[in-house]
Amino acid sequence: xxxxxxxxxxxxILGARHCVTRKELQERLGVSWAxxxxxxxxxxxxxxxxxxxxxxxxxxRFEKAGQRIGAHYELPGLWFSxxxxxxxLTMHHLLSNLDTGGLLGPQIRPxxxxxxxxxxxxxxxxxxxxxxxxxxxxxxxxxxxxHFQSVGSALLRRKRLLIRYHxxxxxxxxxxEVSPQRLNHHRGNWYLDxxxxxxxxxxxxxxxxxxxxxxxxxxALDVADERLDxxxxxxxxxxxxxxVAWAVLRFTPERARWVASERWHA
Numbered sequence: 001x002x003x004x005x006x007x008x009x010x011x012x013i014l015g016a017r018h019c020v021t022r023k024e025l026q027e028r029l030g031v032s033w034a035x036x037x038x039x040x041x042x043x044x045x046x047x048x049x050x051x052x053x054x055x056x057x058x059x060x061r062f063e064k065a066g067q068r069i070g071a072h073y074e075l076p077g078l079w080f081s082x083x084x085x086x087x088x089l090t091m092h093h094l095l096s097n098l099d100t101g102g103l104l105g106p107q108i109r110p111x112x113x114x115x116x117x118x119x120x121x122x123x124x125x126x127x128x129x130x131x132x133x134x135x136x137x138x139x140x141x142x143x144x145x146x147h148f149q150s151v152g153s154a155l156l157r158r159k160r161l162l163i164r165y166h167x168x169x170x171x172x173x174x175x176x177e178v179s180p181q182r183l184n185h186h187r188g189n190w191y192l193d194x195x196x197x198x199x200x201x202x203x204x205x206x207x208x209x210x211x212x213x214x215x216x217x218x219x220a221l222d223v224a225d226e227r228l229d230x231x232x233x234x235x236x237x238x239x240x241x242x243x244v245a246w247a248v249l250r251f252t253p254e255r256a257r258w259v260a261s262e263r264w265h266a
Contacts, residue, residue, distance in 0.1 A: 006029050007075070008075065009028070011043075013028060014060060014062050015062065017061075019060065020059050020060055021059040021060075022059065049062075050062050050063040145207055145208055147213035148190065148207055151180060151210065152183065154216075154220070155180040158220045159215050159216060160180075160215075161179075161194070161216065162213070163175070163211075164210070164212040164213075165210055166209045167209070168209060176199070177198065178194035178195060178197065178203075179221040179222075181193045181194055181202075182228060189207075189208065190208070191206055195220075195221050202223065
């Protein structure tokens with residue numbers, strides 16, 4: 001385990017016991033006396049941990065709250081084990097490859113740097129993850145999601161949006177007021193499920209086809225989840241609407257083994 005993992009272990013051990021001997025701490029942590037001494041010094045000097053050696057009891061303990069003098073002791077708020085950090089770095093790598101619109105990079109980059117620093121290694125684990133794990137996104141188109149943050153903000157704040165939308169099927173550009181309901185990520189693209197006040201009905205808008213978005217102060221109309229699923233969530237993720245045509249698909253035994261585990265319904 002790295003030094004931050006040991007520090008949290010020491011904090012838990014001393015917090016659970018009145019006094020702990022040096023030998024027991026070394027055995028629990030699996031470290032030498034020199035390493036333990038450095039960790040204890042770091043906790044005292046850098047984190048203001050109220051650790052003292054009690055000669056009468058022959059071990060280390062936390063001072064009682066009433067005896068503490070000086071700065072308040074508190075462990076860093078963000079902490080993960082090495083395994084958890086590597087899992088998070090891997091997840092970041094996956095998201096960055098799937099997120100062709102580049103939405104997450106600016107927000108996650110500071111966290112990524114902090115996670116890397118917590119590992120306490122001179123190596124760059126993020127670069128190692130990128131080198132060792134490959135994600136193929138053949139056929140994914142590059143998205144231009146200039147108004148994603150405005151859409152997301154209005155969605156969570158429950159505000160209406162005034163959007164200018166380019167319907168590619170008809171090549172028509174319309175301006176309409178919508179009440180955002182949900183954001184869906186489907187096959188590499190983001191879609192906004194919303195109540196369209198122009199058409200007086202539920203519609204799904206491709207976020208990358210929104211040419212302008214303005215958050216209004218008017219409160220958004222809320223539509224029940226059941227109604228959203230009924231109108232926009234039915235079908236196979238390709239067709240939507242209340243009327244759904246059903247089909248029976250027949251597979252050969254060989255192909256059936258491949259498709260048996262696939263998710264067909266939305």
